[in-house]
Amino acid sequence: MDNKCSDECICDPCECEDIECNDNCKCPECDEERKPKKKKKGDKAKIAELEDSLLRNKAEFINYRKRLEDEQTRLLKYCNEDIIKDLLPILDNFERAIAMDDDNLDDEVSKFLSGFKMIYCNLVNVLKESGVVEIDGNNKPFDPMYHEAIMTEKKEGVESGMVLEVLQKGYILKDRVIRPAMVRVSE
Secondary structure, eight states: OOOOOOTTOOOSBOOSSOTTOOSOOBOTTTOOBOBOOOOOHHHHHHHHHHHHHHHHHHHHHHHHHHHHHHHHHHHHHTTTHHHHHHHHHHHHHHHHHHHTOOSOOSSHHHHHHHHHHHHHHHHHHHHHHTTEEEOOOTTSBOOTTTEEEEEEEOOTTOOTTBEEEEEEOOEEETTEEEEOEEEEEEO
8 A cells, every 4th residue: 555645644543533433534634544543451441530530529629619608608697796795795784784773764863874775775676686686594494505504592492403593694696605694593
């Protein structure tokens, strides 16, 4: 067979994508038929290994993206937590000041405390809008997830483990306890 190709032509392997090429593939330069590439024995194993690696990398990326989205959601959900923790002592001080009010509404202290009550109500509303809920503890069973026992006391007619008094209010932000309630518990 006379080779009509130039020196740059390579007629041996078939360049088509089909591994089992039985068509008459021809060299673009010399128009002679080419032989299909012969498949190596290790090619299938290598292809399977690369496909497996690709699938694993894809699954890892999907899991990474889900973890990242969950982390972002969690951060956004509790982004106000530090500010709210700093505001809670201020809220406690407002409650102590308001508790000083007596029945005499004509004196200067009562007028001053009425302004405190308005500020207190605004602050409570802002906290409620942020998802802050007060932990209800009076006459409830002691729950270490929501309460911190500061004192215990024996009291007639009250079963053991009941909250007798809330000494400092506790608060929940969305579904997380940001400050447990300090309570006095019955023995």
